Amino acid sequence: MIEHIELFFKSIFIDNMVFAVFLGMCSYLAVSKKVATAVGLGAAVIFVLAITVPLNWLLDQYLLQPGALKWLGAEYADYDLSFLSFIMFIATIATMVQLVEIVVEKFSPSLYNSLGIFLPLIAVNCAILGGSLFMQAREIETLGLALNYGVSSGIGWFLAILAIAAIREKIRYSNVPAPLRGLGITFIITGLMGIGFLSFGGMLTGGDEEEAPKEGEPTSQVETIETETETVVELANNTKIIE
Template sequence: MEHVELFFKSIFIDNMVFATFLGMCSYLAISKKVSTSVGMGAAVIFVLTVTVPLNWLLDQYILQEGALSWLGEEYATYDLSFLSFIMFIATIATMVQLVEIIVEKFSPSLYNSLGIFLPLIAVNCAILGGSLFMQSREIPTFGLAVTYGVGSGIGWFLAILAIAAIREKIRYSAVPPALRGLGITFIITGLMAIGFMSFGGMLTGGDEKKEEPKTEEAKIEIKKEEGKEKDAKVVAQNTNINK
């Protein structure tokens, strides 16, 4: 249940684009066509799915204070958290280079259409933001880190795919000249962000139910307390009447 909740929250409630507005440069530049948006979105999903768990391992076993205790007691006091940005970016750059090689090998047309924005995934703030959010939210297990990485990637993919489909339709619409291009795109993005905010109550749950007492003795005690409260109210009412 925890995995499912984190998965849907990272897609809809904490969406990288609509909740925190990360990765906007490639989101705006690549979203002119659905075909290129699908390729970029798939690349982001892969990079986030791999880098967030890898950076979780780095954070848990190398960077945090006391994380090096597995090497021996003399390393238990080491704190390498100041290296987080460097280590995270190094991991991301490695994975992006791998993605670039794979895309160039198997889909040269997609590689050419993405252009400079494919290697720029390495400095995409959404990718680094995924690892930093993982660290700040103190995700406890490796499995949850994988779930968060996949969910964040899918959330970014849905965002760029949706805006690309809308922008393709807008070409044939009567948009005012002053709003054509990025102007109307920003307005639509803001409206979509408002729509995604409505998912905020999806996983908040209902009112907590009062726990029923498990034993008969506990039930009797509760009934006695309720009776005492009623008696106290009656006495207070009688006192007010006599006054």
């Protein structure tokens, strides 16, 4: 349970897709002019990551890793299909994005028109593929953790685009210097937000594990004080004997 909570908060705040590794910046900059549009795209990204990361975890565990085909029989245990990782991951992502596009067009035509070309472009959004590749690099052990990582990574991207969209709506009425209007001030604000998210770097890192005391060493602060006191008394006695 603690592992799930730690992964959830780290993926949102510390390893944020936008502010930590700068993935998905094209959609982040292009679709963040209005909050309503940003919310729609952010929700679509959460859905796609929540589906594709667990699916790609299953593909990685039972098809792509070296020896993953041993469930088919001993003669397949030496097969290594890891070179197909990119192709399989992208195929899964493209399928899910197509499904999202169909659903959005059916139930929210206005949002579909607002997102325009950027909805099908989720298929080539590096944040989506990055979620599956980071899952593979982290060597996530269970399907539950893979689902957790997909959802939390999507929420992190959603918070990033929602925050910048809210700020961009406000700065329209601000006196921004002419050379910085548009993407210029957006990049500056993104950098400042990235620095702010770096402040979460100390969260959930845990403390240093206490080393087991060696034989003959004190095991507590009280014993340390007692040992030091005995040493001082012994030195004093030896000094008197010498005198």
